[in-house]
Amino acid sequence: xxxxxxxxxxxxxxxxxxxxxxxLLVSEDAAKDAVQEISMKLWKHKEKxxxxxxxxxxxVTMMKNYCYDQLKLKQHNNLRIEHSNYKDxxxxxxxTTEVKDELQQVYTFLQTLSKQEQTLIQLRDIExxxxxxxxxxxxxxxxxxxxALSRARKKIREQVLxxxxxxxxxx
Amino acid sequence: xxxxxxxxxxxxxxxxxxxxxEEKQLSAYFSQENVHPDLKHYQPLFSFxxxxxxxxxxxxxxxxxxxTKTSYYVFLAAGIAASFLLVFSVFLWQNKxxxxxxxxxxxxxxxxxNTQELLKMMTDVIGEGKEQLRYIEKIQETKNKxxxxxx
Numbered sequence: 001x002x003x004x005x006x007x008x009x010x011x012x013x014x015x016x017x018x019x020x021x022x023x024l025l026v027s028e029d030a031a032k033d034a035v036q037e038i039s040m041k042l043w044k045h046k047e048k049x050x051x052x053x054x055x056x057x058x059x060v061t062m063m064k065n066y067c068y069d070q071l072k073l074k075q076h077n078n079l080r081i082e083h084s085n086y087k088d089x090x091x092x093x094x095x096t097t098e099v100k101d102e103l104q105q106v107y108t109f110l111q112t113l114s115k116q117e118q119t120l121i122q123l124r125d126i127e128x129x130x131x132x133x134x135x136x137x138x139x140x141x142x143x144x145x146x147x148a149l150s151r152a153r154k155k156i157r158e159q160v161l162x163x164x165x166x167x168x169x170x171x
Numbered sequence: 172x173x174x175x176x177x178x179x180x181x182x183x184x185x186x187x188x189x190x191x192x193e194e195k196q197l198s199a200y201f202s203q204e205n206v207h208p209d210l211k212h213y214q215p216l217f218s219f220x221x222x223x224x225x226x227x228x229x230x231x232x233x234x235x236x237x238x239t240k241t242s243y244y245v246f247l248a249a250g251i252a253a254s255f256l257l258v259f260s261v262f263l264w265q266n267k268x269x270x271x272x273x274x275x276x277x278x279x280x281x282x283x284x285n286t287q288e289l290l291k292m293m294t295d296v297i298g299e300g301k302e303q304l305r306y307i308e309k310i311q312e313t314k315n316k317x318x319x320x321x322x
Contacts, residue, residue: 006235011232018228102215103219110219126220128191146188147187157213160212160215
């Protein structure tokens with residue numbers, strides 16, 4: 001793999017890696033660090049990248065594992081778990097943020113899910129990957145992915161419906 | 172799209188049974204303006220997914236420097252040194268040949284004669300010089316007149 005090939009490969013998946021890191025680590029700074037870290041790791045393993053079946057999945061798996069490790073570390077020494085995204089929404093004037101607010105709600109719903117469920121939602125609903133790709137990344141079986149994803153989506157739906165009932169006056 | 176159709180797709184979506192194409196249909200349906208009131212509450216969910224997908228990583232990627240790049244500089248330096256050496260040696264080689272015309276037999280004889288004359292002249296000069304050295308004895312005599320040494 002030449003330098004140029006590698007840079008193309010990395011440029012192609014950097015956004016996806018960043019979004020996954022952001023989903024799992026919450027903090028934007030931590031997510032940026034994660035992308036840098038994974039880039040270096042991929043560079044070290046660039047010979048292996050050419051050998052694996054799905055180079056993109058290889059990188060995403062690496063990122064997923066890295067994030068899980070980081071989260072485990074944080075449980076022990078709770079370093080910077082602050083998050084800078086979305087925090088302005090609360091301060092802004094209400095009617096302008098109505099739409100933003102709804103998205104903010106979804107964001108908080110998503111955060112109540114387990115990390116595995118968040119990963120699956122991220123890969124399927126946001127990145128729109130095929131089940132085979134997700135299976136390669138998470139080393140789960142397709143059927144168990146579907147089951148877990150269904151459970152996660154229903155959890156979000158429950159919260160969305162609860163909010164909806166609360167938010168609209170009964171006619 | 173038919174409302175009923177969308178509703179069944181949504182149900183299957185929550186069961187985890189939709190294909191990517193169907194999920195894209197849902198996404199397209201909810202990203203347009205006139206979503207049916209019955210389904211309106213799902214709209215934020217799909218807008219959220221769409222919005223999240225647009226997030227990009229805009230920081231510079233880490234500088235990738237392969238190891239072959241460092242040895243590239245070594246090769247460059249070695250190449251420059253080698254080319255200098257080559258030019259220098261060609262220069263020397265040419266100089267050497269320019270100063271060394273092939274002597275003819277006549278010239279050789281002439282050179283021999285000149286050398287012999289030169290050597291003869293030198294011995295003559297040395298002989299003359301040696302003659303003059305005899306005056307050194309005078310120094311001894313004069314010294315003896317002044318300083319009386321034990322004899």
